[in-house]
Amino acid sequence: MTTPEERDSTSLPTATRKEVLLQLSGVGRTYQMGEVSVEVLRDVTLDIYRRELLVLVGPSGSGKTTLLNIIGGLDRATNGSVLFEREDLSTMNGRALTKYRRQIVGFVFQFYNLVPNLTARENVMVATEISREPMDVADALALVGLEHRIEHFPSQMSGGEQQRVSIARALAKNPDLLLCDEPTGALDFDTGKRVLELLSRTARELNKTVIIITHNTAIGELADRVIRLRSGEVVEVKENAHPKSAEEIVW
Amino acid sequence: MSTLDRKLLREFRATWIRLMAIISIIAVGVAVYVELSSVYNNISLTKDEYYAQCKMADFSVELKKAPLTEIDQVIEDFPQVTEFRSRIHFFATVDLDGVSDLLNGEVLSLPDEDSAVVNDIVLERGSYFTGQRDNEVIIHDAFARYHNLRPGTWIHLILNNRRQELFVVGTALSSEFVYLLGPGAVTPDPKHFGVFYLKRSFAEDVYDFRGAANQVIGRLSPPVRDRPDALLQLLDNRLSTYGVYGTTPARDQLSNRFLTEEIEGIATFSNILPFIFLSVAALVLNIMMTRWTEQQRTIVGVLKALGYSDLQVGWHFLKLGLMIGFVGGVVGAVLGFVLAEFVTSIYAQFYEFPELTNRPYPSAMLVGMGISLACALAGAAYGARKVLKLRPAEAMRPKPPAAGGAILLERFTKLWKQFGFSSRLVLRSVFRNRFRTLAGLFAAMMGTCILITGFMMQASIVMLIDFQFRLVQRSDRDLVFKDEQPIDALYEIRHLPGVDWAEPVLDVSCTFRNGPYSHRSGIQGIVTSSVLTLPRDEAGNRLRVPTSGLLMSRRLAEILHVKPGGYVEIEPTRGDRRVRKTQVVAVADGYLGLSTYADFEFLNSFIGEENTLTGATLSVSRSPREVRELDRELKRLPGVQSTTARQDSIDNLTETVIETQSILIYLLIGFAGVIFFGSVLNSSLINLAERAPEAATFRVLGYGPWEVGMLYLRESMVVNLVGTVLGIPLGYLLSVAMTEAYGTDLFRIPVVITNAIVIKTLLLSVFFALAAHMFVQRSIHKMDWLAALKVKE
Ligand SMILES: Nc1ncnc2c1ncn2[C@@H]1O[C@H](COP(=O)(O)OP(=O)(O)OP(=O)(O)O)[C@@H](O)[C@H]1O
C-alpha cells in the first residue's frame, strides 16, 4: 500500500515536469452512414502526459470509446492529428500503426473480448508472445487475483473474471500506455477497488500512462486529470492536485 | 507451438466433420486428376516404348500378290521409307480340339530366323522358330492363355482351304495388336480371335506364295511420318499392277487408332472431371472460410488491437486453408495413385502390352498438390479478405445486420400468404444467403453432372448392343469368304444342317469422294428383301435398301458433306475398280463402323460383276445339336475366312465393357456422393450455427430436435433438388460433349437419357443430402440450448 507521502513524492514531479506522450489537436471522427454523416467526436484538443492517470467520463454515446480507440490506434481520426513522438497516428501507415499498438499500447476492452477457445493463460499469452518485454503470464494473472483460474476457458468464468483476464492481458504486455474501457463495469465493489488500485499503481510506480473510461464519477478522484465528454466534445478538464488512493474512495 | 496455433487446433477438432467433408471433395478432385494423368502417362509412355521396341510400322500396303523382287525395286525409289518388310497376310479359321466355338485368326509370316524386323514380336513364352520343323507357329499370347495352349502343343488351322497341323513353339505380342480386333468387332475378344505367326518359308508353301507377298509394311523418316498420304498415293500407283487393295497409314491402323483415340479420350476427361471437383471444393471452402472469419470478427479486432499485423492475422486464417489443401493434396495423390493402379489394370485387360503397370509420377502428384493448395488458399483468402480489411475498432463492433428485410418473394403478398411459417423461414434463409444458396446449387449441379454422365454412358452401351445386335444385325452367324464366291456358294450354305435361312453379302471396300472430301470405307451389298440385316434410322424405324444408289451411314454422310439426293464418287478396290458416281438415296444410323448399304445386285453390277458374294449371313435352327453340327461344318468349309457367332459378340461386349464400366460407374457415384454430401453438410452446419438462437428458441417453445432438424433439412433439400434438376440438362450436355470426344468412325456412342436415369439421379441426390443431414441432426441433438440463447456472437 502506498502512503500519502510516497504518493506525493511521485505525483509532484509529474505536475512539475510534464512530458507529453500524445498530442491531440482538433481531433474529430465522423461516421458515414449512407447519405448521412454522423459526427461523434468534434475538435478534441488535448495533451496526454507520461506517467499520468487520466479518467474519461461522460454519458453513454458521448464518444468515449471512440476517442480511446483513436488514441490506441484502433481507429483513425477523420479530422485533426494525434501526434506520438512527432508522428501523426491518423496518417501513419498500417505497419507503423501495428508497431505502435504492439509496443506502446495495452487495451482493456469494454466487452472483455477474450478468445473463447483459449484458456485464461493462453489469452494472456496471445499478447505476451508478440511483446518485447512482457511480464510473466502467471504473475499477470496473479496480479488480478486469478492464479486459481489459469486453465479455465472464458465460458467457464464469470463476467468479472473474464474482465480481469482482459486486464491481465493488457498489463502483461508491459505497455507504456494502458487504455481501459470501463475496467470495473462487471466487478463488485471489492474486486473493482483492487483493480483500480492495481491500475493506479501501474501509473505511479511503473511510470506508465493510464487512461480509464468510467461512468463512475467517484473513480475520478483517483486521477491526475478528469476529462468530461458530452456529445463528442470535451466539456471539462479537471485537474486533481491531490489524487486519492483507491483505498480512500467509495461508491 | 504458438498460442494461436493452439487455437487453430482446437477449432479443427471442433469442426472436424465439416473439414473432412471439404477435404474429401478436394482429395477426390486431386485423386481424379492424378489418376487420369497417371493412366494417361502409363498408357502413352508404354505405347511409345512398345512401338519403338517392335519397330511399329508407319504404313502398310495391301496387295493381291506381288513378287518380292519387284516390291524391293519399287521401294528403293522411295528414300523416305527407311525400313520395310514384305509379308504374307491371311485370315484363317482355327480348329482346336474340344472347342466347339467358332474361332478365327490372322495369319502372318515372320522370317525363319529371328531378326529385328518391322512390326516385330515380343516373345512371352517359349521360343522363336527353330530349325527342327517347317510347320511351327507362334501364337498371340492372350489367345494361347484363353485356350491353355503351351509351347510344345499341336494345333490345327485351316490354311488355304487345307487343315494344317502346327507345332506351337512360343507365344508372343506385337505392337500392331495392342487392341486386337477380329473382323467387324469393336472390342477385343481374345477367346475367339488370335494371331498366328508362321515361318515365311512355310507360309510361302501353303499359300503358294513362293518369292511373293501380299502386304508391305514399313517405317518412314520423320518429316513424312506425320503426313504420309502423298507418299502412300505414289506407292499405291507404283504397285498398282499387283492389285493394291489399299494403303493404310499408321493413324488408320485399327489397333493404333483405338489406342490413340482412347488416350485422347483420357486427356479430355482429365481436363473436365478434376475441374468439377476442385471448383466445388474452392466454393465450399470459401463459404466455410467466410463464415469462420465472420464468426471471428471480434477476435480479429482483438488480435489487431494487441498488435498483430494484418499479415499475421491473415496467415493465421490461411493456415486452415493450407492445412485443408495439404491434407487434401496428400490424400488425393495417394488415392489417385491407387485408383490409377486399378484403372490401369482394367486397361491392361483390353490393351495388350508386354507390361502395362502403374508408375508413380511425382510431377502429376506435385501438380495435384499445387492445384489443391492453390484452390484451398484461394477459397480461404477470398473468404478471409473481408474481415481482414476492417479496422480493429470496427471489427470489434457487432456485425451490421445483413440485409434482413423482406425478400423479393414477400412482395407477392398473395403468393407469400400461401406458405406456412416454416416454409417462409426456409425461403427467407434461401434468398438471404444468396451466395451460399448459389454455391449449394452449383455443387448439386456438378454432382448431378457426374451422376448423369456415368449413368448415360452405361445406358449408351446397353442401347448400342441392343440397337446393333437385336435391331440391325439379326443374323446368328456371319461368314466371310476369302475371295469372291459365285452365288452357288450361298445355295450350298442354305443346304447345310441347322441353317434356317441364309442371305448373300457383298462387301466392297472403296474410297468415297465428294469434291474435296474423301474417305476410305466400304459398301455392304445386301438383298433388298433382307430379314437378317435391317438398316434403321435413329428412332429404330426400318429403312429399305434402295434398288439403286446408296443407303449411307449418317457419320459417313457428315464426313463427306453429302445429303440424301446428293451424289458421291466411288472407287472400289474390287472388281474392275473403275470410278463411278452414284446417288446417296437415304441416310441410316448405326453405332458400329460406317456401314453403307446398297442392293446386292446393284452393287454387283456397279463393280462390273454378277452374282458374286464375299460373305453370307445365316439364321440357324433352335436345336443346339444341329447348331453344333453346323459349326463343325462351317469350320471345314473351303474358302471361308472367318465365321462369327452373334451371341459371342454380345457376350463379349457385355462381359468386358459393361462389367468394367459398372465398376467405374460405382466410382463416379461415390465421387458425386462426396460432392453432394460435403456441400450439404457444410452449408447446413453453417446455417445451424448462424441460426442457433432461432433454433434454441424453437426448442424452448417445445419443438423436438427432429422437428427443428426438419426446418434445416427442408432448406438443404430445396437447394439440393433445385440444383439437381438444373444439373440434369447440364449433365446431358456434358455427356454429349464426352461422347463426341470418345466417338470415332469405328464406334459411335449413342446419347441416351431415360426416365430411369433421371429418377436414379434424383434418388441418389436425395439420399446423399439425407446422409449429410444425419450429421446435422447429430449436432442438433448435441447442441447446448442455454448457451445458444445466452452467447452473443
Ligand atoms: N461504426 C459506427 N458507425 C456509426 N456510428 C457509430 C459507430 N461507432 C460508434 N458510433 C456512434 O458514435 C457514438 C459514440 O460511440 P462510443 O462507443 O464512443 O460511445 P461511448 O461514449 O463509449 O458510450 P458507452 O458509454 O455507452 O460505451 C455513438 O452514438 C455511436 O452510436
Ligand SMILES: [Mg+2]
Ligand atoms: Mg463505450
